[in-house]
Amino acid sequence: MLAQYIANGLLIGSLYACLAVGFSLIYGVLSIINVMHGTFVVLGAYITIYCSQYLGISPLIAALIGCAIMFVFGYLTQRFLINEVVAAPIFISFTLTFGFDLLLNNAMIHAFTATPRSLLLDYGSITVAGISLSVARLGAMVLALVLTGVLYWLLRHSQMGRAIIAVRMDRHAATLLGIRVPQVYAITFGIGTLMAAAAGGAMALVFPITPLLSGTFLGKSFVICVLGGLGSVPGALVGGFALGLLESFGAVAFGAQWSATVGFALMIVVLVLRPSGLVGRKGFE
């Protein structure tokens, strides 16, 4: 059954990679820890569910709509609310986004209640070489990986992507090159939010979602970024797959309830021994 565990780990790992990549990019470029990330994931998931269930749109398209809406939301949030504190110590921006998250999360619980919602998809499963794979999960994996791949491609090959990377490398030098850094910040934050929504949309295909999960999503993003390496797409991919596999095998070894703890404990170990993560700066595009 080893192959099954590996497959499970990779399936969830792809979702995790997509989950963390937005958070990672925001940290790498703006140097802030976006505590709202988990809530953005839930929001993206809810938009997907709403569009799919009530407007009858296909789930994949619904997810993309969620991405678009959340991009705008993220862009505006950064431009007008967060830009003030971008230069401040990490502790200030952390606390500020924490405050915003409290507000947003509370508002969501009031608007949508804490009852879990899901898409109730049933496409069954296929069996490949003795491994059982749920079609919905495969679809989610494809969505997550495609979007992450597109992000990677854009960072390397588009003008805005290169600008983002320049700002990540050295924001002062980027200003001197004529890059409008506040604009880049806003777009990056928008992209980070978009990827969170994408992850939410992908997750909506396979799990029930509630606003109460925002903390869990945020926590996993932390762990993934530290494991893989903060600030890069390859880092998020490696970290995501690492955590997925860790949880898959960990659930068997220690029981499912210890998986979160093992993740955090491993994160502390990596922080101390190799703070730049498994991939570190080598993963920078």
Add this chain to the structure above:
Amino acid sequence: MNERLVTLPRILAAMLLIAAVIGFGFYANNYLLQAGTTLAMSIVLCLAWNIVGGYMGYPSFATAAFFGLGAYIGGIVQNYDLPLALAWIVAAAGGAVFAALLGSILLGLRGHYFAIGTIAVVEVMREVANNWEGLTGGAIGMNLPILVGSPRAVGIFFYLAMWALVLITFVLTAMIVNSKFGFGLRCIRQNESAASMVGIDVFKFKVKAFIISGLIVAAAGAVYASMVAFIEPKDVFNVLMSIEVPVMVMLGAAGTVLGPLVGAVIYVLLKELVWVNFINFHSAILGIIIITVIYAVPKGILREFQSRLRSILTARPLNFRKS
């Protein structure tokens, strides 16, 4: 040249305050008594955080980790039918030991990673408490022995215990601020490598500050546990506490002696008002308070109104400028 720290007006003011606090405890109704105890606990946590986060400049999110640790150690000791005071002392000692270990590991990390690391510790501790049922009772929580006596008397006892802790912590802070150790912490905050070049053993200082802070927070956790007589992991290992404490200190003014007090008083008052009137939205409003503090008074209320509140209130040590 020097302002003496212990001046007659200050001693008189302190005695008046102590009398007022004690009097309040005996004459206030049960609701106010409870609120006063919560306020005292917040002040203790803020003063303790201020040593590491304010003076030394290492904003830690580990408060909840030590609080929960103290609560559970106190609870476990008390459940062996050992006396209250012993439980509290053992909890404080446990906090000190844990701080020494944790500090040695985490204090070498740079700002961002240190912050992330301290939050991770809270999460790990909470999950460990949730799952290690043999030791902690697991997610369903742990009961502690209830103190013998009328509810009123018991309430007053814990009220006085918390405020005694406030007095101890305040005196400790004042002593540190006026000592070589405190001076060294301020140097470390401003420029760690220059501090090292001037002869300060930076690592030792950092760990020592972390130990003092952790010890106090663990003691507060133990007193809290004895008071409420029932604790559960998500209650005492709550990341929200780790965030609220720095916010309170920032509200008052980090790195001053009275800042934590002022911030705690204002924040707790606001929170009580909100809880009483808007209970459904209290999370959201807490969020708004946090946001407002950061936008409106980032240096803290004490510093924003510094010129008006000079002299007595800001407790300047000797004649050095507050940092």
Add this chain to the structure above:
Amino acid sequence: MAEHVLRIQDLTRRFGGVVAVNNVTLSIPKGEMVGLIGPNGAGKTTFVNLITGFVPKTSGRVIFDGADITDLPPHEIARMGIARTFQIVQPFSEMTVLENVMAGALFAGQRGSLKEASEKARHFLAFVGLDQFAESSASNLSLANRKRLELAKSLAMEPRLLFLDEVNAGLNSGELNHALDLIRKISDMGVTIVIIEHLLRVVVSLVGRLVVLHHGGMLSDGPPLDVLNDPAVIKAYVGTKFGQRHHAELERQRQKYQQQVERGV
């Protein structure tokens, strides 16, 4: 022979593919004033960083007053009696000038109480001529005064060996003369001084011995006159476009120094 306060053997610092300091061996007798010169990037500041423990050593040994300090952390080296100034002055910016100097006295020099440190600090502030700024914020000082503050802070550490890293950069001639005066007074107090300088006339008028670093390695070591006449030194300075300017300066200094020696100054 005078006792050696500092002995350095095969000191090397290598990182990435760069050799910043290359097998330097050097001994400095007690009370001497040594000039350390060399083109930009020669490794002078790295050299000081290695000795003071600021930067890890790739290989080599450093022996200070008979004790092996090679593997000691910076704060212990400071306490043993080695102080240095930084090229880019970094005071404790939120503290007063007085407090900045107190830091030196508190943790490396006298190591007494806050009150004692405060008195010591005032003494050293008066020595460098900053006493009227004692209560000012360190961040409000002019560049020249910040350099004096660095000096006072280092002196408060009561060092036996003092490294002055480009203390004179950016000073006008009046400030410069005052600085040179102070340095001479410090040397008269018995402190061994190593002064890193770009301004040749400063170095030549102050020191009895010159060490030249080039690409991390020691190029020349000896009395200023000999060193300035050393063809290798001239070549190192003349090798670039700017070398000609330096060459003229060197010649002028060499002749001036020769005259001073002949006059028995």
